[in-house]
Amino acid sequence: MADDAYNYAYLDEQTKRMIRRAILKAVAVPGYQVPFGGREMPLPYGWGTGGIQVTAAIIGRDDTLKVIDQGADDTTNAVSIRRFFAKVAEVATTTRTDEATVIQTRHRVPETPLREGQILVFQVPIPEPLRMLEPRETETRTLHALSEYGVMQVSLYESIARHGRISKGYNYPVMVNGRYIMSPSPIPKFDNPKLDRSPALQLYGAGREKRIYAVPPYTPVKSLDFDDHPFEIETWEQCCALCGSKESFLDEMIVDDDGKHLFVCSDTDYCERRRTLPEAAE
Amino acid sequence: MSNGHMTDLRTLAPGLADPAHDAQQLFRAVLDATSRPGRIVSLPAAPAGPGTPSAAATAYLLTLADRDTPVWLADAFDRPEVRDFLRFHAGAPIVTKRAEAVFAVLASATPQPFEGFNLGSDAYPDRSATLIVEVPDLRGGPTRQWHGPGIDGRAAVAVAGLAEDFWQDWAANHTLFPCGVDIVFTARTELCALPRSVAVEV
Amino acid sequence: MYVAVKGGETAIAHSLDLLADKRRGDRAIAELSLEQIDQQLGLAVDRVMTEGSCYDRSLAALAIKQARGDLIEAIFLLRAYRTTLPRFGDSLPLDTSAMVAERRISSTFKDVPGGQVLGPTYDYTHRLLDFSLAAAGDRPAAPTAPADTNRSLPRVGDILEREGMLEPPPRDGASEDLTRRPLTLPASRPVRLQNLARGDEGFLLALGYSTQRGYGNNHPFVGEIRYGHVPVGFVPEELGFAIEIAEIDVTECDMVNQFAGSHDVPPQFTRGYGLAFGHSERKAMSMALVDRALRAEELSESATSPAQDEEFVLAHSDNVEASGFVQHLKLPHYVDFQSELVVVRALRAEVEARRRQAVLDQAAE
Numbered sequence: 001m002a003d004d005a006y007n008y009a010y011l012d013e014q015t016k017r018m019i020r021r022a023i024l025k026a027v028a029v030p031g032y033q034v035p036f037g038g039r040e041m042p043l044p045y046g047w048g049t050g051g052i053q054v055t056a057a058i059i060g061r062d063d064t065l066k067v068i069d070q071g072a073d074d075t076t077n078a079v080s081i082r083r084f085f086a087k088v089a090e091v092a093t094t095t096r097t098d099e100a101t102v103i104q105t106r107h108r109v110p111e112t113p114l115r116e117g118q119i120l121v122f123q124v125p126i127p128e129p130l131r132m133l134e135p136r137e138t139e140t141r142t143l144h145a146l147s148e149y150g151v152m153q154v155s156l157y158e159s160i161a162r163h164g165r166i167s168k169g170y171n172y173p174v175m176v177n178g179r180y181i182m183s184p185s186p187i188p189k190f191d192n193p194k195l196d197r198s199p200a201l202q203l204y205g206a207g208r209e210k211r212i213y214a215v216p217p218y219t220p221v222k223s224l225d226f227d228d229h230p231f232e233i234e235t236w237e238q239c240c241a242l243c244g245s246k247e248s249f250l251d252e253m254i255v256d257d258d259g260k261h262l263f264v265c266s267d268t269d270y271c272e273r274r275r276t277l278p279e280a281a282e
Numbered sequence: 283m284s285n286g287h288m289t290d291l292r293t294l295a296p297g298l299a300d301p302a303h304d305a306q307q308l309f310r311a312v313l314d315a316t317s318r319p320g321r322i323v324s325l326p327a328a329p330a331g332p333g334t335p336s337a338a339a340t341a342y343l344l345t346l347a348d349r350d351t352p353v354w355l356a357d358a359f360d361r362p363e364v365r366d367f368l369r370f371h372a373g374a375p376i377v378t379k380r381a382e383a384v385f386a387v388l389a390s391a392t393p394q395p396f397e398g399f400n401l402g403s404d405a406y407p408d409r410s411a412t413l414i415v416e417v418p419d420l421r422g423g424p425t426r427q428w429h430g431p432g433i434d435g436r437a438a439v440a441v442a443g444l445a446e447d448f449w450q451d452w453a454a455n456h457t458l459f460p461c462g463v464d465i466v467f468t469a470r471t472e473l474c475a476l477p478r479s480v481a482v483e484v
Numbered sequence: 485m486y487v488a489v490k491g492g493e494t495a496i497a498h499s500l501d502l503l504a505d506k507r508r509g510d511r512a513i514a515e516l517s518l519e520q521i522d523q524q525l526g527l528a529v530d531r532v533m534t535e536g537s538c539y540d541r542s543l544a545a546l547a548i549k550q551a552r553g554d555l556i557e558a559i560f561l562l563r564a565y566r567t568t569l570p571r572f573g574d575s576l577p578l579d580t581s582a583m584v585a586e587r588r589i590s591s592t593f594k595d596v597p598g599g600q601v602l603g604p605t606y607d608y609t610h611r612l613l614d615f616s617l618a619a620a621g622d623r624p625a626a627p628t629a630p631a632d633t634n635r636s637l638p639r640v641g642d643i644l645e646r647e648g649m650l651e652p653p654p655r656d657g658a659s660e661d662l663t664r665r666p667l668t669l670p671a672s673r674p675v676r677l678q679n680l681a682r683g684d685e686g687f688l689l690a691l692g693y694s695t696q697r698g699y700g701n702n703h704p705f706v707g708e709i710r711y712g713h714v715p716v717g718f719v720p721e722e723l724g725f726a727i728e729i730a731e732i733d734v735t736e737c738d739m740v741n742q743f744a745g746s747h748d749v750p751p752q753f754t755r756g757y758g759l760a761f762g763h764s765e766r767k768a769m770s771m772a773l774v775d776r777a778l779r780a781e782e783l784s785e786s787a788t789s790p791a792q793d794e795e796f797v798l799a800h801s802d803n804v805e806a807s808g809f810v811q812h813l814k815l816p817h818y819v820d821f822q823s824e825l826v827v828v829r830a831l832r833a834e835v836e837a838r839r840r841q842a843v844l845d846q847a848a849e
Binding site: 006007010012035036037038039040041042044045046047049069070071074075076077079080083106107108125136137138163164165167168169170171186187188189190208210211234235236249250251252266 | 492493495496560563564566567568570663664665666667668669670795799804805807808809810811812815816817818819820822823824825826827830831834
């Protein structure tokens with residue numbers, strides 16, 4: 001039940017309209033960060049307020065919502081956000097990727113391929129991919145306007161010069177539709193290929209920084225690289241200790257005082273489906 | 283506000299019956315259309331509105347326009363009942379200068395459809411206007427191939443009633459990317475979106 | 485089988501119960517009332533109202549109680565409530581010359597029209613713990629003011645301005661509302677002032693202090709600080725004329741700073757402005773120092789210090805944003821960390837392999 005003191009989905013209608021207009025402009029200019037009048041939410045900044053505002057502006061009673069953090073449905077913040085929407089938006093929730101119409105995520109893209117009609121909402125801490133190279137918003141805005149991305153190329157090249165490879169593991173920058181360099185949010189680079197020409201709509205919300213951006217379905221998303229140093233994703237020698245998957249992103253756990261390691265799927269729904277449905281493990 | 287003209291509430295067409303939920307459903311239809319250009323989306327919750335423009339055009343405005351978004355009306359739609367409807371239900375200011383508009387409602391025959399609207403800037407391309415172009419039909423016109431973000435390969439779209447040089451103008455708008463206006467074609471209770479990112483083969 | 489400890493519904497529910505229990509503390513001790521917080525922790529209420537941008541003493545008191553006295557948490561609670569409230573319109577600008585002042589001092593003149601009114605201040609207390617406060621007891625009644633409280637107090641700044649000695653207040657642009665629209669840079673002065681008024685007192689204090697230590701010095705003088713009650717006017721659209729909707733307490737600081745001028749332009753003192761809800765002198769003064777520092781570019785000064793850097797100041801002043809982002813590091817980051825582990829392990833393996841090869845090469849020579 002929605003609390004009568006608050007509007008449906010918490011935000012007032014005027015705020016929703018403002019966010020909805022920003023979302024449409026974000027879809028029209030893929031990868032460009034649209035400034036929006038972000039509101040204080042009842043959860044702290046940095047804990048998903050951007051994603052929550054985007055979800056609150058799009059969600060309706062017909063939706064089925066899935067919320068994940070680190071790929072898992074049962075991490076505390078995912079539970080907290082899912083509980084929030086179940087309460088304020090009277091919405092059905094699920095842990096199943098294939099059943100969800102809206103998936104709000106922090107730090108992962110589900111392993112189960114997404115389909116047309118699904119919306120993936122990313123929580124974004126720092127939306128500006130150039131921020132760690134140039135702290136000034138006025139500067140980075142100009143760099144995007146001029147499509148002047150040399151500073152990023154130099155940074156990646158320096159990494160190769162020092163380490164022999166691009167040493168960025170997560171939040172690995174991408175080029176969207178050949179025009180804007182975009183932060184995919186702090187997902188592991190393992191997930192970057194899933195963003196490319198995805199049939200689902202990707203919406204990115206940064207609450208504290210007050211930016212919304214989007215990647216429409218079937219839009220080219222290229223991870224930055226060099227001809228002689230092509231983009232590559234993480235691999236493990238181990239497989240998931242629970243479902244045996246060799247294809248999924250693995251979390252590492254330290255299981256005893258001697259520092260023994262164990263690897264399990266980060267995507268809990270994917271892992272559970274493989275364990276309960278043998279055919280899914282094919 | 284209404285410059286001496288009193289809105290007659292007895293003749294005013296009704297707005298959204300269930301504002302929060304209708305607007306949410308309408309927005310999702312609009313979002314679906316915008317993220318998949320060329321796809322014709324029907325708006326189940328659209329109220330009839332003042333007659334012309336179509337239910338789809340007025341539903342689009344009821345969903346997205348408010349006191350922060352000035353609306354420009356082409357001559358064909360600049361009538362008291364349309365103005366009253368938008369002022370009363372959306373609270374949107376009606377402007378006569380194209381450059382001030384966030385949303386504009388055009389007829390398919392409106393001359394120089396792109397002229398004078400805000401195109402955004404390289405630093406803030408999101409500040410450009412959205413044009414709602416009312417057409418007789420979203421189907422049955424000359425077929426054009428659309429391609430770009432949101433389209434898997436190509437989409438064959440046959441919007442009817444557009445002027446000969448409309449697509450040349452669109453090509454010019456598309457080359458301004460990331461600047462440029464976005465378009466929503468509307469007819470009856472259906473709409474089809476054409477964001478600036480989409481190229482249309484002439 | 486080892487099972488990773490993961491929080492769920494139950495863990496969160498228990499955490500909330502534990503928090504409620506901690507908040508209440510020993511049940512044998514009487515519970516705080518909102519009136520007690522309002523009356524006896526009034527300066528905490530003032531700060532929460534100021535940085536929460538919401539003038540409501542009882543809501544601020546409630547937030548303080550709920551936050552167990554953590555003022556930044558209380559500010560967050562009040563903000564998150566405020567943002568859901570409908571907007572009816574903008575009030576008229578406050579006329580602080582119509583203030584019924586409880587306190588009013590100027591450091592630039594020995595005496596000013598209306599006089600120096602010390603009022604309630606910690607300034608001249610000796611900071612000795614008053615152990616008599618540890619026990620409840622009656623306190624002496626306040627002295628009654630001999631001054632005519634109905635008399636309006638002309639602002640010192642206005643007097644200097646009439647003489648041409650002080651620049652008129654800068655007027656650049658209509659007011660905007662940061663809580664409705666995102667910050668764009670460069671910001672207009674009204675937006676900067678709104679940002680500073682909502683900004684963290686400690687952050688502004690440190691920045692203001694830094695200007696006094698040479699990081700963007702402006703040679704400030706306290707033209708005037710006043711604290712008291714002012715009426716709030718509002719013009720309802722259906723009435724068409726102003727009505728008084730409230731009376732609020734504010735602290736205002738007019739800082740008079742280093743003069744500008746040139747061969748052709750006669751020198752003038754310049755202004756920095758601070759305003760805070762309730763009695764918040766430290767905040768109002770810090771705000772005025774930082775406001776003046778941020779005018780460096782407008783006044784053709786070289787802007788090389790942190791307090792003069794608009795983007796740096798405005799982007800980091802908000803303690804609700806800052807607190808959230810700092811504390812979000814408590815959230816799980818094991819996916820990111822795993823990516824880093826994979827990268828670092830690979831890099832270490834490569835270095836190790838190169839080293840081994842170098843040893844082999846050397847042995848082969």
